[in-house]
Amino acid sequence: MEQLQKIGVPLAAIIAFLAIWEFIVWVNGWPNYVMASPSDLPAAYAKFWNLFLVMGWQTLWRTILGLAIAVLFGTLLGMVMGFSKIARDALYPLLVGFNAIPKATLVPVLALLFIGQHDFNTVLMAFLISFFPIAVSVGIGLSTLEPEYRDILRALGASRFTIFRKIALPKTLPEFFGALKVAVTLAFIGTNLVEIVSPHGRGLGALFKSGETNGDYPLMFAVLIALAFLGIVLYYGVVALEKIFAGWAERPAS
Amino acid sequence: MQNLIDIKGVTHAYKTKHGPLPVLDNLNLAVPEGEFAAVVGPSGCGKSTLTRLVAGLMKPDRGEVWLHGELVKSPRKTVGMAFQNPVMLEWRTILENVILPLEIVAPTMPKAQKEARAVALLEMVGLKGFETKRPSELSGGMRQRASLCRAIVHKPDVLIMDEPFGALDNFTREDLWQTMRDLRAKEPFTCVLITHDLRESVFLGDQVIVLSGRPAHTQYVLNVDLPADRTIDILYEPKAVEMLHLLRDQIRIAQGRDGDIH
Ligand SMILES: Nc1ncnc2c1ncn2[C@@H]1O[C@H](COP(=O)(O)OP(=O)(O)OP(=O)(O)O)[C@@H](O)[C@H]1O
Ligand SMILES: [Mg+2]
Numbered sequence: 454m455e456q457l458q459k460i461g462v463p464l465a466a467i468i469a470f471l472a473i474w475e476f477i478v479w480v481n482g483w484p485n486y487v488m489a490s491p492s493d494l495p496a497a498y499a500k501f502w503n504l505f506l507v508m509g510w511q512t513l514w515r516t517i518l519g520l521a522i523a524v525l526f527g528t529l530l531g532m533v534m535g536f537s538k539i540a541r542d543a544l545y546p547l548l549v550g551f552n553a554i555p556k557a558t559l560v561p562v563l564a565l566l567f568i569g570q571h572d573f574n575t576v577l578m579a580f581l582i583s584f585f586p587i588a589v590s591v592g593i594g595l596s597t598l599e600p601e602y603r604d605i606l607r608a609l610g611a612s613r614f615t616i617f618r619k620i621a622l623p624k625t626l627p628e629f630f631g632a633l634k635v636a637v638t639l640a641f642i643g644t645n646l647v648e649i650v651s652p653h654g655r656g657l658g659a660l661f662k663s664g665e666t667n668g669d670y671p672l673m674f675a676v677l678i679a680l681a682f683l684g685i686v687l688y689y690g691v692v693a694l695e696k697i698f699a700g701w702a703e704r705p706a707s
Numbered sequence: 708m709q710n711l712i713d714i715k716g717v718t719h720a721y722k723t724k725h726g727p728l729p730v731l732d733n734l735n736l737a738v739p740e741g742e743f744a745a746v747v748g749p750s751g752c753g754k755s756t757l758t759r760l761v762a763g764l765m766k767p768d769r770g771e772v773w774l775h776g777e778l779v780k781s782p783r784k785t786v787g788m789a790f791q792n793p794v795m796l797e798w799r800t801i802l803e804n805v806i807l808p809l810e811i812v813a814p815t816m817p818k819a820q821k822e823a824r825a826v827a828l829l830e831m832v833g834l835k836g837f838e839t840k841r842p843s844e845l846s847g848g849m850r851q852r853a854s855l856c857r858a859i860v861h862k863p864d865v866l867i868m869d870e871p872f873g874a875l876d877n878f879t880r881e882d883l884w885q886t887m888r889d890l891r892a893k894e895p896f897t898c899v900l901i902t903h904d905l906r907e908s909v910f911l912g913d914q915v916i917v918l919s920g921r922p923a924h925t926q927y928v929l930n931v932d933l934p935a936d937r938t939i940d941i942l943y944e945p946k947a948v949e950m951l952h953l954l955r956d957q958i959r960i961a962q963g964r965d966g967d968i969h
Pocket of ligand 2 (some may be wrong): 754756
C-alpha cells in the first residue's frame with residue numbers, strides 16, 4: 454500500500470499535468486508553432502529516437518563528470534575553509550563574487566579560451582556552476598562541528614585526520630547531500646547552457662537548438678520533456694546515494 | 708600507595724575579550740590508585756576546566772598534572788571520558804558507538820573481539836538487545852549508559868566524568884549510581900567524577916573534594932568512610948546524613964554565602 458502510494462501519487466500528478474497541458478492547448482486552439490501538445494510528442498520521439506539516445510547520453514555523462522569534479526574540488530575547498538579561519542576569511546568573498554557572475558557570460562569566455570574543445574568546455578561549465586554549494590556546505594559543516602564531538606576522540610590522542618575521517622566527515626554528510634541536490638541541478642543547467650549557446654554543440658541542448666532552427670516545435674518540446682526526465686533521474690540518483698550514505702539522518706516520521 | 712592522579716598547584720585563566728578570567732587558582736588534588744574522587748563546587752567555578760586539564764585537552768598556565776607518575780602534556784590513550792551530554796554519533800549503532808575508542812586505542816584488535824567486549828559492557832549496564840539500535844531510538848538515560856560503556860571500553864586506568872548524570876531524573880540517576888558501583892567492582896579504575904549532586908558524591912566517592920568559588924582552589928576534602936558495597940539506603944543513615952550536612956555547609960561557604968545560614 455505504502456509502496457503503491459509512493460509511486461502512484463507522483464505518477465498521477467504527472468498524468469494530470471499532461472492532461473491539463475493537452476486541454477489548454479486544445480481549448481485555445483493553438484497550432485503547433487505556438488505550443489505543441491503532449492499528443493504531438495510521441496511522433497517526435499519515434500522520429501528521432503536514436504538522436505535522443507545519443508544526445509541524452511552526451512548530456513548525461515558530461516553533467517555527471519562535471520559534478521564529480523565539483524564534488525572533489527568542492528569538498529577539498531570546503532575542508533580548507535572548514536579547518537582554517539584564515540582560509541575562510543580569504544576565500545569567502547572570492548567565492549561569493551565568482552558565484553554571483555551569471556554563468557552565461559562565461560560561455561563565450563570559455564569558448565575562446567578552449568576553442569573547439571566542446572566536451573571540455575561543457576564539463577568545465579557544469580563543474581564551475583556547481584561546486585559552490587558543495588564547498589560552502591562542507592566548510593560550514595566542519596567549522597560548526599561541536600567541540601564535544603571532537604573531544605571524544607581527541608581525549609584518546611587521535612590525530613586530526615582520524616577525527617576528520619571518523620567524526621567530522623560523516624557528521625557533515627547530511628548537509629553535503631543537501632548541497633549535492635542543489636549542485637546536480639546546477640550542473641545540469643550548466644551543461645545545457647553550453648550545449649545550447651555554443652555553435653555546433655552536442656547533447657540535448659544542441660538538439661533543442663536544431664529543433665528551433667528547423668521550426669520543428671514538437672521536437673523542441675520533446676527535448677524539454679526529455680531534459681526534465683534526465684533531471685529527475687539525476688536528482689533521484691543523488692537521493693538514492695543519500696539514502697545509502699546518510700540514511701541515518703532521516704528521523705522516522707512522528 | 709602511589710597517587711595515580713596528582714594535581715599540583717594548578718592555576719589557569721581563560722583569555723577573554725575583557726582580559727584574563729582566572730578559573731583555577733593553585734588547585735591540588737590527589738587520587739590514589741583505584742579510588743573514586745567526587746568533585747563538587749559552585750556552578751561555573753571551573754570544574755569542567757579541571758576535567759579538560761586532567762585529560763590533557765588543555766595545558767594549565769601553571770602547575771602540573773601527573774597521571775601514573777608521568778607529567779601530562781597531551782591526551783593519553785589510557786584515559787576514558789564521559790561528558791555531561793552523552794555525545795553519541797548518530798550515524799553509528801549503539802554497539803559501533805561503544806567500540807569507537809577501541810578503533811583508536813587498539814586498531815589491530817580483531818573486530819569480533821572488540822564487539823564481544825562492547826556487548827559484555829552493554830549487558831552490564833542493562834542495554835542488552837539495544838546493540839543495533841540508533842542513538843535516536845534510545846532514551847536520555849539509555850544514551851548516558853551507552854556513553855559510560857564507551858568511556859570504559861578500552862579499559863582506561865583513569866575515568867573522568869563531567870556531570871554525567873546531571874540531566875537525568877532522580878530514579879534513573881540512582882539506578883546509574885548502582886551501575887557505576889557494580890562496574891567498579893568488576894573492573895577497577897581510578898575515577899574523577901564532577902557532580903553537583905551531594906548525595907551522588909557521598910554514594911559514589913571515596914573522597915569528596917569541595918572546590919571554592921571561581922577561581923577555584925581545593926576548599927575542603929571529605930573522606931567517605933562508608934563500606935564499598937553501598938546501597939542507596941546508606942544515604943539515610945546518620946553517618947551519611949552528617950556528611951551531607953557538612954558538605955552542604957562547605958558549598959555555602961564556597962558560594963560566599965556562609966553568612967546567611969538559617
Ligand atoms: N573556552 C572558554 N573561554 C573562555 N571562558 C571560558 C571557557 N570555558 C569556560 N570558561 C569560563 O570559565 C569559567 C569556568 O568554566 P567551567 O566550564 O570550567 O565551569 P564549571 O564549574 O564546569 O561550571 P558548571 O557547573 O556550570 O558546569 C566559567 O565562568 C566560564 O564562563
Ligand atoms: Mg561544567
